[in-house]
Amino acid sequence: SSSKYKVKRTMDHYYCTCPAWRNQSAHPVSARTCKHLRSLLGDAYEEARLKLKNPNGPAATATKSTSKGRNGSIPSAKKKAPEVLLAVKWDEESTDPTGWWVSEKLDGVRTLWAPKGGEGREGAMLSRLGNPFMVPKDWMDKLPKDVTLDGELFGGRGEFQSTVGIVKTMGSKGWKNITFQIFDVPSMGNEPFEDRLQWLQENFSEGGKYHSKEFVVVDQTCAESKDHVFDMLKEVEAHGGEGLMLRKPGSKYEGRRSSTLLKIKTFFDAEAEVTGYVPGKGKHTGSTGALKCKMASGKTFAVGSGLSDKQRARPPKVGTIIVYRFQELTKDGVPRFPTFVGEAADKTVAKDAEVPASRKV
Incomplete structure (x- = not known):
């Protein structure tokens, strides 16, 4: 055609300015290809690269015979967003937090561990929209295969932007600075929150079946009063934290926005x-x-x-x-x-x- 496109390589990532490459936004940069990259690098190289960069993703199995849309792009499979528990804002006038569970509101990326991740994946860490993050394979090998886990990929206070970049990049060296901060077990959602929390602590603490330095159970503190909550909020914010979460005692896990989970932030x-x-x-x-x-x-x-x-x-x-x-x-x-x-x-x-x-x- 009369159109001209630019191909670029940055370390082990390949880019193209053509619509086919850009329209694969559902996949991470490392797992995209197009006819221009295939022409330059060869089909065999591209198949090997995609499989290495995203062994469980749909782009990894794309071949030259794959059904393609206009401009040669590979259509993304329609994803079903996970049903996760979402918080509402705390109204201090209507809700007494005494007896509720309090944890730090982390400045990370919300993530659901799904043992059966869909699209042919045996397991995947999914975003709220159902897109897989580029989690190291050894992480997924260590995680349980019979329960779902709700948490955040966390790179530290104030590191939101760098965390986003890392979790979207397969093989990033930055993964050594990321932890999976776990705060719930959706597949055990009909049991009281305290039972789910106990299961997490027993299985992920030192000596537990799934204990690993990459996995951390989020600390929960029982609120003694409204003033106790405000004191914790001040302490968290003084250390660069984002805020607090309140969890209703005895509550079930609901895959929707619920008043059983409240968020508190000054900002x-x-x-x-x-x-x-x-x-x-x-x-x-x-x-x-x-x-x-x-x-x-x-x-x-x-x-x-x-x-x-x-x-x-x-x-x-x-x-x-x-x-x-x-x-x-x-x-x-x-x-x-x-x-x-x-x-x-x-x-x-x-x-x-x-x-x-x-x-x-």
């Missing part, structure tokens, strides 16, 4: 779509000063705080959904003093935060 997190860039000034001259963003409400704002020099040099592309953090909204519904957190994992549509009237100034 609000929201998502926005990148629409453009503000040129940098002063020390940022020649790079990006801020990202122009659009909220789900349609209101626009700019966020520059939180961007590293590397991100200013190569900012998120227009159309990318980003996560930003703020403390309050203006009366016009625009975030005050927003801070860039990172690119959203597995999101295609922005979502605004629910902010009470008391936090609008």
Whole structure:
């Protein structure tokens, strides 16, 4: 055709600017191919590379005879999103937290371990949309084959963006810094939360059947009072944590948003779509000063705080959904003093935060 596309290699990742390669966004970069890469590298090389990079994924078994869509792209299998328990915000006026279980709200990537991951996989760690993360095979070999686990892939406080990059890359050296923080067992969902927690502690603690340094059961503390919860919140935030989670005692696991799981944060997190860039000034001259963003409400704002020099040099592309953090909204519904957190994992549509009237100034 008259179109021209650019092929690039960065370490062991191959890229192409053609629509066929870009339309495989359901797969990680390391598990995509197209006719241009096949033409340059050869079918045999591509089959071996894809199998190595994503041994359990659909792209690994794609061959030249695979049914393809327009532009030569390989259609993605329709995924069913896992039914996971989602939290609602804590209303301190209506819910007394005394006796509830309290844990830190981790700044990681929500993950469901599915022993039968679908699409021919024997086991997979899935995102909320059902996309597999590029977890090392030895991790999956160590995990139980008869229960599902709910948790987060966690790289440490304040490491959300780097964690997203690592979990989407097969073979990344960064996996040594990631842990699977486990907080529930959905397949045992009809049993009280305390029984599920006991099962986790018995099986993943030292001497347990599935004990491994990569797997951590999230600590749970029984709340003594509302003041006790606020004291824990202050301590977590003082050490760079994001907030707290409250879990109702004796509760079952529900695959939906439920008032049995509450979240507490001083800061609000929201998502926005990148629409453009503000040129940098002063020390940022020649790079990006801020990202122009659009909220789900349609209101626009700019966020520059939180961007590293590397991100200013190569900012998120227009159309990318980003996560930003703020403390309050203006009366016009625009975030005050927003801070860039990172690119959203597995999101295609922005979502605004629910902010009470008391936090609008």
